Amino acid sequence: MMGQVYVNIFPKVKKELNGWRERAEAIPDKELRKQALASIDSKTFHCEGGSIYALLAQDQWQDAVRFIVAYQTISDYLDNLCDRSVSLDPVDFRMLHESMTDALSPGNALKDYYHYRDNDGDGGYLRDLVSTCQRVLEKYPDYAFAQTHVKELGFLYNDLQVHKHVVEEERIPRLKNWFAENKHLCPDMGWYEFSACTGSTLGIFCLVSYSLGGTMSKELAEQVGQSYFPFMQGLHILLDYYIDQQEDQIEGDLNFCSYYDDSDQMETRFVHFVQETNRRVSNLPDSAFHQMIHEGLVGMYLADEKVDQLEFGKQFVRKLLKVSGRKAKFFYYNTKMYNKLKPGRSHA
Known part of the structure; x- marks a missing residue:
């Protein structure tokens, strides 16, 4: 499975990203060009990680990679624009993220996403x-x-990006109110856990890849x-x-883990999420595939x-690796070794 990823998937990701990098270099507006290039150069690993789902598309894996790279690039680009925004205007953020809704909606007319x-x-x-994205999905x-x-x-996902990027004093009240409106989706969670659950694109990549592979059904989509x-x-x-x-504490950035009562509660809740x-x-x-993603996430993040x-x-780390399974330990130790040996690191 990972052989296919390294031989086929990652080279295709690189090719797609190189194309978007060329496009980004030609952006007339200096600030937009800067943020577009930064989102590609600093977040390539988002596209690489997401593109593993292209394996579920079987023979249509190249279209799956094309969609995943384009959609993730929108996400990373808009995240940069909102993080660096001077206005902190939720109306502006909402309009920008209309692009992500349209990307998932073949037939939607393109809009003036920078209107505000x-x-x-x-x-x-x-x-x-x-x-x-639309051209891939409509096929x-x-x-x-x-x-x-x-x-x-x-x-x-779009709601989260709007609420968490507004002026600092409005962020938590907005996120709490938003959770209250959607508590039925995650009744046994805190507002900060619900917010975290909405911030991933993994479910979208999984659903799209199954759709491209011709194995999607109403039942599978629900599952x-x-x-x-x-x-x-x-x-x-x-x-x-x-x-x-x-890092976030030093920078004064929002971090959902800081809202747990203490480290014991956080550990208990993470174990619950793993289980x-x-x-x-x-x-x-394809449960083995999904387990690999699950255990890979735990192992690679904890190895940072x-x-x-x-x-x-x-x-x-010990607690989460223990409950996550053997593959999590495999990913953990291999990532640790890679981090020690990667170019540019001093081994003194």
Whole structure:
């Protein structure tokens, strides 16, 4: 499985990203060009990780990679634009993220996504990303079975991006109110856990890839939706926030892990997310694939060097690896070794 990833998938990701990088270099507006290039150069691993789902598309894996790279590039680009925004205007953020809704909706007319901001000269870059996604999806009739679930995940993702990027004093009240409106989706979670569950694109990539592979059905779409949201997606984003705790504290950035009462509660809840993810994905078709993704997430995130600087980090790693399975330990130790040997690192 990983042989296919390294031989076929990752080279295709590189080729697609190189094409978008060329497009980004031609963006007329200096600031938009800067953020587009930064989102590609600093977040390539998002596209590489997401593209593993292209294996589920079988013979149509190249179209799956094309969609995943384009959609993830929109996500990373908009994240940069919202993070660096001067206005912090939710109306502007909402309009920008209409592009992600349109990318999931073949037939939707393209819009002026920069309508509420001064800099709009991107030379058609964002619209081309959207239309690339649309052209892939419109070729596959099975996407009709998945589209409702895909768009629901997309709407939640867009809501999160709007609420978490507004002025600092409004962020938590907005996120809490949003959770209150959607508590029925995750009744046993805190608002910060629900927010984390909405911040992943994994469920979308899984549903789209099955659709392209011709194996999608109404039943499978329902099953994938329930298996990936909330717990698989939540585990993904909570791990991402976990390793960034110290960094975010220094920078004063929002970090959902900081809202747990203490490290014991956080550890208990992470274990719950791991166990629920394991239980739900084990019932999916291709369960070995989904388990690999699940255990790979745990192993690779916990192997990050930033974990070594966290209080109770070693205890946390031991506990999560123990409940996650043997493959999680395999990914953990292999990632640790890679980090030690990677170019540019001093071994003194």
